[in-house]
Amino acid sequence: MDIPVTFMWPQFLWLLLAVPVLVAVYIWLLRRKKKLALRYASLSIVKEAMGAGMHWRRHVPPILFLLAITAMLLAASRPFAVISLPSTQETIILAMDVSGSMRATDVKPNRLVASQDAAKAFLKDLPRNVRVGIVAFAGTASVVQPPTLSREDLVTAIDKFQLQRATAIGSAMVVALAEIFPEEGIDLTALTYGSGRQRGISIDQVKPKNPKKEFVPVPPGSYNSAAIILLTDGQRTTGIDSMEASKMAAERGVRVYTVGVGTVEGETIGFEGWSMRVRLDEPTLKAIALQTQAEYFYAGTAENLKQVYEKLSSRLTVEKKETEISGLLALVASILAMVSAALSLAWFNRIL
Numbered sequence: 001m002d003i004p005v006t007f008m009w010p011q012f013l014w015l016l017l018a019v020p021v022l023v024a025v026y027i028w029l030l031r032r033k034k035k036l037a038l039r040y041a042s043l044s045i046v047k048e049a050m051g052a053g054m055h056w057r058r059h060v061p062p063i064l065f066l067l068a069i070t071a072m073l074l075a076a077s078r079p080f081a082v083i084s085l086p087s088t089q090e091t092i093i094l095a096m097d098v099s100g101s102m103r104a105t106d107v108k109p110n111r112l113v114a115s116q117d118a119a120k121a122f123l124k125d126l127p128r129n130v131r132v133g134i135v136a137f138a139g140t141a142s143v144v145q146p147p148t149l150s151r152e153d154l155v156t157a158i159d160k161f162q163l164q165r166a167t168a169i170g171s172a173m174v175v176a177l178a179e180i181f182p183e184e185g186i187d188l189t190a191l192t193y194g195s196g197r198q199r200g201i202s203i204d205q206v207k208p209k210n211p212k213k214e215f216v217p218v219p220p221g222s223y224n225s226a227a228i229i230l231l232t233d234g235q236r237t238t239g240i241d242s243m244e245a246s247k248m249a250a251e252r253g254v255r256v257y258t259v260g261v262g263t264v265e266g267e268t269i270g271f272e273g274w275s276m277r278v279r280l281d282e283p284t285l286k287a288i289a290l291q292t293q294a295e296y297f298y299a300g301t302a303e304n305l306k307q308v309y310e311k312l313s314s315r316l317t318v319e320k321k322e323t324e325i326s327g328l329l330a331l332v333a334s335i336l337a338m339v340s341a342a343l344s345l346a347w348f349n350r351i352l
Contacts, residue, residue: 008078008324015073019066026062057347064340071333075326082322090225091131091147092316093176094119096158097232097261099138099167104233104262107301111261115231116158118299122309123151126316133179134158139166139238140191141175168239169232169284173249173256174206180226180254184208184215191239203244215251221293223253227316230288231259235281246288255294257316258285259308262300 007013096119102112123132133147134157145157171191178186185208190201208215228249236242249256262280282298289296295315297308341351 005079005081005325006322008080010077012073012077015076016070018073019070022066022069026066057343061340061344061347064336064343068333068336068340071329071336075329075333078324078326079329080322081325083325090129091133091180092126092226093133093135093147093179093228095135095137095141095172095176095228095230095232096161097138097167097169097172098136098161098163099233099237100163100165101167101233101235102261103163106262107299111233112161112163114299115261116161118306118309119158119231120155121306122313123154125310125313130316133176135172135176135179136161137168137172137175137232137239138164139168141168141172141239143175143179147179166238167232167236169230169236170203170240170242170245171201171238172232173228173230173242173245173288174203174240176228177245177249177252177254178206180228181252201240203240203248206240217251218253220250220291221253221255223255226254227294228254228256229259229312230256230285231261232285233260233262233280236284242284242288243291246291250292254292256288256292257294257312258289258296259312260285260296260298 096115098112102110102115104111107114126132128149128151131147131149132145132151132154133143134145134154135141136144144160145154148154168191174186174191175188178184178188187206187208190205246256260280260282280298282296286296288294297311298304299308344351
């Protein structure tokens, strides 16, 4: 695959014309030495003195040195290339559904346990310098583990999940945003006491009443220091409207990767005398991902769920970006020059 390369100082590329000049000088010196060698009484004496392997060895150090010069001249032109590098995303918020619908067994052993196992496997694959926070949500949403580098604390928080009634997907996203942008002063008071559709909770009730500075929306997906991974069966029953919360994330440039747990057909579950039909609401999850310039992943089985998290780990920790590679070329030039000098000393007791 071709890697496109651009140069900050392309005018320095003219210096590369010195390379063919040096090649011509080297060929001229070889011919001059050959003419001097002809003055010996017998060429066999010269060949015997040089040895059988010296004929090709004498060209290796100059070629390596010439390559070193070429690399240094390219480095002087400040080249940039699009390469894969660790992402600048330093914080990931896992928003995990702990509503009663996660009791369904269409994902074995059930949706909750499968999501817990997959989340813990996901944490193992993340670089140790990535902070992770956890938001658990059912009828309300709360931070069960603030962003931390401690994987042990994260696993402990995941293992303590308790199933509750209702599903507030929008509230989970708002709480996650409040954790990412604590300086904004997002008001979570309205979400504390079990908000519901009947209470008419709107996104305006969580926005800062007296912001320190005027909020200016940014392009969706442009904030690269944090991301939200929303894992749910996608059926909102209470709290802030999911799409309003998604819009709030999009205006702050935060990507919300959605993971749908369960099957589209769903199943009927019963608990403490009540029963309900739970099925995956894919359209909502896809819409959230689309609005925030992220992606939606379907996890119909426990194995699929693990694969989804593996893909997310790869996408969130590696990204392609235009990077200056002059330092790399300078390093290559230094190595080539040192190898050239070392071989010349080892074979001919002199440097070039």
